[in-house]
Amino acid sequence: MKHGxxxxxxxxxxxxxTMLLARRIEERLIRLYHQGSIFxxxxxxxxxxxxxxxxxxxxxxxxxFAPCIRDMTVHLGRGAQPLDIFRQFLGRATGPMRGxxxxxxxxxxxxxxxxxxxxxxxxxxxxxxxxxxxxxxxxDTIGFAFIGDGGTSTGDFHEAVNFAAVFDAPVIFVVENNQxxxxxxxxxxxxxxxxxxxxxxxxxxxxxxxGNDVLALRDIVAGLVADIRPRPRPVLLxxxxxxxxxxxxHDDASYVPAALRAAWEQRCPLLLLRQELIADxxxxxxxxxxxxxxxxxxxxxxxxxxxxxxxxxxxxxxxxIYAAG
Amino acid sequence: xxxxxxxxxxxxxxxxxxxxxxxxxxxLFGQDIGAFGGAFKVTAGLQQEFGAARVFDxxxxxSAILGAALGMATMGLRPVVEMxxxxxxxxxxxxxxxxxxxxxxxTGSAAPLVVRMPCGGGFAGGxxxxxxxxxxxxxxxxxxxxxxxxxADARALLLGAALDxxxxxxxxxxxxYRHVKEWLPALWSPAPLGAARVCRPGRDAVILTYGAMxxxxxxxxxxxxxxxxxxxxxxxxxxxxxxxxxxxxxxVAATNRVLIVHEGWRTGGFGAELAAVVAExxxxxxDAPVRRLTAPDxxxxxxxxxxxxxxxxxxxxHEALVEVLEY
Numbered sequence: 041m042k043h044g045x046x047x048x049x050x051x052x053x054x055x056x057x058t059m060l061l062a063r064r065i066e067e068r069l070i071r072l073y074h075q076g077s078i079f080x081x082x083x084x085x086x087x088x089x090x091x092x093x094x095x096x097x098x099x100x101x102x103x104x105f106a107p108c109i110r111d112m113t114v115h116l117g118r119g120a121q122p123l124d125i126f127r128q129f130l131g132r133a134t135g136p137m138r139g140x141x142x143x144x145x146x147x148x149x150x151x152x153x154x155x156x157x158x159x160x161x162x163x164x165x166x167x168x169x170x171x172x173x174x175x176x177x178x179x180d181t182i183g184f185a186f187i188g189d190g191g192t193s194t195g196d197f198h199e200a201v202n203f204a205a206v207f208d209a210p211v212i213f214v215v216e217n218n219q220x221x222x223x224x225x226x227x228x229x230x231x232x233x234x235x236x237x238x239x240x241x242x243x244x245x246x247x248x249x250x251g252n253d254v255l256a257l258r259d260i261v262a263g264l265v266a267d268i269r270p271r272p273r274p275v276l277l278x279x280x281x282x283x284x285x286x287x288x289x290h291d292d293a294s295y296v297p298a299a300l301r302a303a304w305e306q307r308c309p310l311l312l313l314r315q316e317l318i319a320d321x322x323x324x325x326x327x328x329x330x331x332x333x334x335x336x337x338x339x340x341x342x343x344x345x346x347x348x349x350x351x352x353x354x355x356x357x358x359x360x361i362y363a364a365g
Numbered sequence: 366x367x368x369x370x371x372x373x374x375x376x377x378x379x380x381x382x383x384x385x386x387x388x389x390x391x392x393l394f395g396q397d398i399g400a401f402g403g404a405f406k407v408t409a410g411l412q413q414e415f416g417a418a419r420v421f422d423x424x425x426x427x428s429a430i431l432g433a434a435l436g437m438a439t440m441g442l443r444p445v446v447e448m449x450x451x452x453x454x455x456x457x458x459x460x461x462x463x464x465x466x467x468x469x470x471x472t473g474s475a476a477p478l479v480v481r482m483p484c485g486g487g488f489a490g491g492x493x494x495x496x497x498x499x500x501x502x503x504x505x506x507x508x509x510x511x512x513x514x515x516x517a518d519a520r521a522l523l524l525g526a527a528l529d530x531x532x533x534x535x536x537x538x539x540x541x542y543r544h545v546k547e548w549l550p551a552l553w554s555p556a557p558l559g560a561a562r563v564c565r566p567g568r569d570a571v572i573l574t575y576g577a578m579x580x581x582x583x584x585x586x587x588x589x590x591x592x593x594x595x596x597x598x599x600x601x602x603x604x605x606x607x608x609x610x611x612x613x614x615x616x617v618a619a620t621n622r623v624l625i626v627h628e629g630w631r632t633g634g635f636g637a638e639l640a641a642v643v644a645e646x647x648x649x650x651x652d653a654p655v656r657r658l659t660a661p662d663x664x665x666x667x668x669x670x671x672x673x674x675x676x677x678x679x680x681x682x683h684e685a686l687v688e689v690l691e692y
Binding site for chain 2: 136137140141145147149154155157158159162163164165166167168169170171172173174176177195196199200202203206360361362363364365
């Protein structure tokens with residue numbers, strides 16, 4: 041048994057289902073974008089589904105998440121429904137942000153998920169503060185703060201990690217090193233050999249992980265959670281992965297070398313989990329096909345429903361700028 | 366024996382003390398505000414009284430301070446944080462403009478947080494310790510902006526700001542910290558934000574102003590009165606956003622002549638907004654063009670001779686008032 045966390049058929053299929061949902065939703069969003077139904081942009085996490093899936097799988101109900109651009113599986117793992125996501129990307133009045141913000145900028149604090157803003161790194165101190173608050177309120181909260189390789193170059197990344205270290209705030213800073221920040225490769229982003237080396241400079245633990253192996257990553261995160269929940273302190277968790285699409289769907293990612301892309305295609309997190317489930321005898325090809333078909337049907341139904349929902353009423357433009365009271 | 370008077374600085378301290386006593390969810394943090402009591406001593410003694418869990422120092426990380434305060438506010442705490450100087454808040458302005466200011470509109474989550482920022486010059490602080498940046502904050506949707514001129518207002522408005530469910534930029538004038546005193550009642554209430562106050566009545570002209578310039582305006586108005594009996598109203602705006610436009614219109618209706626005074630820069634300064642409000646709402650009431658007296662569009666200079674030339678004061682206000690009155 042190579043898995044630290046017990047792997048059951050149900051838990052394994054739940055992991056696969058979350059990743060499949062994200063993949064199939066994104067495929068549909070891409071189509072809607074090219075059909076002109078989605079304004080603004082579509083930003084996908086294709087290839088990075090394992091990271092949000094593994095972290096949410098081991099998190100507790102009081103934990104807080106600050107997902108970044110490619111983390112649809114964080115939202116799904118914390119209970120967002122496909123319908124919420126379609127409404128969000130379509131800018132519908134019924135969506136989580138009610139059309140006030142679009143695409144990946146959504147969250148739900150009832151589920152412990154902050155809505156990101158575009159400024160990379162800006163949410164890292166916010167979730168750190170949220171965790172500090174909940175700890176003061178006697179809860180056992182830990183935080184999951186997501187950032188990309190490019191985002192580690194921001195001042196906010198430095199400020200937040202150092203701040204969390206100084207206050208022993210139990211936050212796992214999850215760096216998704218997907219090798220490119222928009223078009224800029226990591227060779228133009230930092231000079232250290234591996235981003236995990238940065239942890240030493242903050243006096244915190246650093247852990248390197250394969251971001252595409254959801255089972256191995258789940259085990260690593262489960263270990264970190266068990267460690268820092270009772271003994272609060274931050275950790276830097278660097279997950280290696282590759283962004284399999286452009287920064288957004290307007291971007292053909294022609295700057296990504298074909299050989300690199302081909303190598304990571306073999307390491308697609310959905311593919312790896314399917315192979316493992318079949319090899320371990322936890323599922324059959326037919327069962328996995330049936331799961332995918334069920335996911336596709338759910339996604340189609342959600343998409344159709346969201347398309348029929350109303351846009352925001354322009355008369356509400358000035359509502360809610362301030363909280364009442 | 367006359368009753369003891371309280372400084373602007375001590376009034377702010379009293380507001381924070383009462384907030385911490387009455388609201389267990391309130392906490393203070395910032396650079397050097399703990400045992401040291403802050404660069405200006407506004408938080409003196411508060412860590413000793415309330416403990417290091419509620420009043421504490423942070424690293425020199427303006428964005429982490431503001432971001433963490435926002436995160437805490439979303440979880441039901443009521444943080445009041447200090448930027449050591451308003452000038453330094455510019456390293457983290459995205460946390461105010463993009464994060465805190467947009468939060469409720471985007472998500473519906475309230476963020477009851479106060480950012481205290483010492484502002485203004487007059488003491489040879491140079492270009493990076495003397496700035497007046499209220500116009501920037503007023504430009505940002507979703508923030509409220511308060512700038513008291515008197516100890517009683519400082520105390521009541523700071524508590525009012527801390528009880529407001531929105532992010533509030535609370536601007537404090539460093540020059541006023543120890544230069545302004547008044548008798549304060551033992552019984553007092555938090556003030557709601559958004560109300561201006563006529564701090565000197567008059568019928569010949571009105572000075573629209575706030576912060577340290579209120580006191581300079583009062584001196585200039587008194588000099589006009591002593592010279593020829595002119596009655597110049599001084600309207601202390603106290604809250605810049607939301608702006609008390611009704612009070613401004615009433616003041617213009619009562620005086621028909623307007624001088625706007627502030628310590629910040631001229632181009633795009635808050636006075637430009639005030640002049641626009643006056644023009645849009647009370648053009649038909651004006652007997653003279655609206656006049657602005659502001660700092661020039663120049664970095665705040667260090668040498669006292671240069672800073673005196675830079676900063677508006679009672680003499681310059683008097684000169685401008687004479688022009689407005691004689692038009």
